[in-house]
Amino acid sequence: MPDNTPAFPPVHVYALAHRCSTCGAEPGVPCDAPRKEADFDSLASIRARPGRPQTEWHPSQLIHARRQDVGARHRNRDVASAPPPEDREPGRRYDTLGDLRQAGPESS
Ligand SMILES: [Zn+2]
Numbered sequence: 001m002p003d004n005t006p007a008f009p010p011v012h013v014y015a016l017a018h019r020c021s022t023c024g025a026e027p028g029v030p031c032d033a034p035r036k037e038a039d040f041d042s043l044a045s046i047r048a049r050p051g052r053p054q055t056e057w058h059p060s061q062l063i064h065a066r067r068q069d070v071g072a073r074h075r076n077r078d079v080a081s082a083p084p085p086e087d088r089e090p091g092r093r094y095d096t097l098g099d100l101r102q103a104g105p106e107s108s
Helices: 011-016 034-047 065-081 098-102
Strands: none
Touching: 011 065
């Protein structure tokens, strides 16, 4: 029986938990990336033609590559230090985002 509860959040959640070194976006705040937003808008309008499925919003659209890298490295570290999948408790999360995930711009 497959365990549908992810032990680790997706990379973009990790990335968002870190400050962006490219644009300085605070943890939990999407990147200030007007060009990426414009790309997304034009992609969405292309997809919005009749008969095409609507483009889904995805937070990773607005995360700079370097922040994404930081998030991916953090996630890899968590995966490496967690028990192997067969030893994990179902439904338990093994990420170390804890504090970072809570850290909002107003927490300082
Ligand atoms: Zn950024």
